[in-house]
Amino acid sequence: MKYGAERAICSGDTEHGQHFTAARISSFDHTHANDRIVLRSIVDFWWAPFDDAKRDQQAVAPTKAPWIRLHLGYSCPHRDEAGKESIQTNLVRPYGLTCTHCETVMAVNAEAPTIRLLS
Template sequence: MLVHTEIETIVTTAARAHFFWTKRVEFSHDCFVCRRRGRTVLLDHGASEGRCLSTRKPAELVGRGIHSYEDVSFIHPAPVRISGFDVAESRTDDVVERTLRCRITSWWAPFQDAKDPDEAGTVPTAYPWVRLEYTVGCFACYDNGHTEALSRTGGIQSNLVLPSADTCPTCGQTLLTADSGPKITLVV
């Protein structure tokens, strides 16, 4: 079954903020490939498939030291992709309201969870969430010689407490405000 999910969110940025969506999305999905419910799928706009972070590797396969999440996870291709990515903005004197609309298209088939056979996969997943990644920076601090001021990556998630704000670590000014999380809508 082909399934479409729409994601929409609005953030407000200060006029001094350098901002763009990175076109990377993390999305919860019941994956019929690994037969697990509530998996995190990493999506990049333009990629033909997502990457399902199925489960954690056993400690003996990882080794000692500090590792990224991808280093300690079994990752497999997932039949999920971003099929639409649209941004819009409206400006007033000192703020910019930025809207992101994203469509996620996936294949889905019924299955019983591999770890808990009494539970079946659903569309959407029982507890859907999404994380939208962005880069934000401060033009004023960049103009004053702080070259790192334009390259901080952040994100907004549907399952976090909001409102939230992102501030410049150099000058302390608020660069971004999110009053609510992304809305997830299953399109029939």
């Protein structure tokens, strides 16, 4: 997903490839609270039953505790280069996101992303 895009791309797998899916980032912002920056993103995802070709079975609707991964982009403070790191729900925390160019700790992920499913 990319902020502003009207649809998302499911990465699929090497055999079946990528395809579009009905999801989007409808809101993305940040606030400062207790010396922390809190990122907030609202993702709209319209799930409908489908055949999961990768696993050759009927797909399962998102559960009450879905697993997610968030990719975060950054600019290296020491070089004129961009980088990308990711966090996911099941990491051991606190988790330091380090720059791939200079090993600077760019951020510390203290809490798992929270997910609120609407029905």
